[in-house]
Amino acid sequence: MATEAQYTLDQGEQGSAVLRLSGPYLLSTVGEVDKGLRKLDAQIAEVDLSDVTEIDTVGAWFACSLARDHSAEIVNASERAQRLIAAVGESENSTPLAAPRPPLFERATGTMGDKVFEAGRGVTDILGFLGQIISGFGALARHPRRFRYRALVAQFESVGINALPIIGLMSFLIGIVIAQQGAAQLEYFGAEALTVNLVGRITLRELGVLMTAIMVAGRSGSAFAAQIGTMKLTEEIDAMRTIGISPIEALVIPRILACVFMMVLLGFYASVMAVIGGAVISDVMLGIPFWTFLMRIQEVVPTYDVWVGMIKAPVFGLIIALSGCYQGMQVRGNSEEVGKRTTRAVVQAIFTVIVLDAFFAVFFTNVGWA
Structure with missing residues (x-):
């Protein structure tokens, strides 16, 4: 055979x-x-x-x-x-099977309706999440011993101390770029000396805090979403609720406080490093001595420019922490959801920070801090 x-x-x-x-x-x-x-x-x-x-x-x-x-x-x-x-x-x-495809108008309106309802559910979920946070702060105020100080210190280290090298280097380079490009343009008007004003005001008032917020959103905001999302996926958060531990008090509030407080310090640190970067490049390329540049900064930069940056910093930190923790708590289903929610947390945080920065610019101009 x-x-x-x-x-x-x-x-x-x-x-x-x-x-x-x-x-x-x-x-x-x-x-x-x-x-x-x-x-x-x-x-x-x-x-x-x-x-x-x-x-x-x-x-x-x-x-x-x-x-x-x-x-x-x-x-x-x-x-x-x-x-x-x-x-x-x-x-x-046999005739091949194919799902019926509705007309274009029906698909477009259906998708739009789904987005509207999804936005409505999102607003409801966010309000509920904010309510849980306020309730958690109230519970900790009544029972201070329940507050997890070690978790707060760990988040201080994660959000702040570990971020010092990358934020310092980024800000230093930004200061160099602003000074070099600004001097190149001011040279046409014979006003290279105004490079000090440009670097001082734009870094202390705007870019120092804004770039720090973007960096923290990409670094810590994504970490918040991924950590909490993974815990939600592995049912650790459900286990915490079962044994009587509030996830809001144990996970969310320490991260919010750490991000709010450390954004102030990181924002000021970033502004200082940007000024130092501008001073270095000015000393090398423009002939403005390093210490003269720093002394000139004190004369030309109004004090309220520093306060503008410091006022915006905790607000930005609050937005970043809320976005990261909220998206992490919304993880459901599978591990792919963790990646989606982490990406969404970073995008939402950066977008909201930039929008708020624009509102802050208009507001402080109207109150005379221009």
């Missing part, structure tokens, strides 16, 4: 040929003859299966494909082969 799929081509009358298949035509054997059969260019009238010893669905589909491609007829098929060929033929001739 043949153990391999084989075939022969016998010439018939009127130039037509008979393709005789022999041996087992199974999933494991048809690959051996597939290439050779596909290269046949003779006019085949019949596909003879009389010598086929075994056949499965793949073999039946293969025989049907040969017959269809050459407009041939399948003959001498066994009872099993006939049943399989009939089943394969029905599946090939």
Whole structure:
């Protein structure tokens, strides 16, 4: 008995040929003859299966494909082969299934409605989350011993101390860029000395705190969402509730306080490093001595510019922490949700920070701190 799929081509009358298949035509054997059969260019009238010893669905589909491609007829098929060929033929001739596609207008309005309802649910969830936080602060005020000071210190280290190198380097380079580009433009007006004013005011008032907030959002805000989201996914938060520990008090409030307090320090630190970067590049390229640059900063930068940055810093920190913790608490289903919520936390935090910075700029200008 043949153990391999084989075939022969016998010439018939009127130039037509008979393709005789022999041996087992199974999933494991048809690959051996597939290439050779596909290269046949003779006019085949019949596909003879009389010598086929075994056949499965793949073999039946293969025989049907040969017959269809050459407009041939399948003959001498066994009872099993006939049943399989009939089943394969029905599946090939059946109408392909496809989901109905609604009209464009219906799809657009449906998607818009889903987004509106989703936004409404989001607002409700956010208000509920804020209510839980306020309730958690109230509970800690009544029972101060329940506050987790070690968790707060750990978050101080994570959000603040560990971020000092990257924020310091970023701010230092930003100060260099502002001073170099500003001096290049002011040189056309013979006002290179005003580079001190430019670097001092724009870093202490705007860019120092804003760039720090963006960095903290990408670094700590994403960490909040990923940590809490993973704990939610592994049911650690449910276990905390079961043993009587409030996740808001244990996880959310320490992160919020750490982010709010450390944003003030990091914002001031970033502004100082940016000023130092501007002083360094001014000393090297503009001939303004380093210490003269720093003394000039004290003369040309109003004190309220520093206060503007320090007022914005805790607000930005609150937005970043709320966004990260809220998105982490919303994780449900699977690990893919953790990545989506982490990305959403960073995008929401950065977008909100930039929008609030614009409102702050308008507000402080209107109150005379321009």
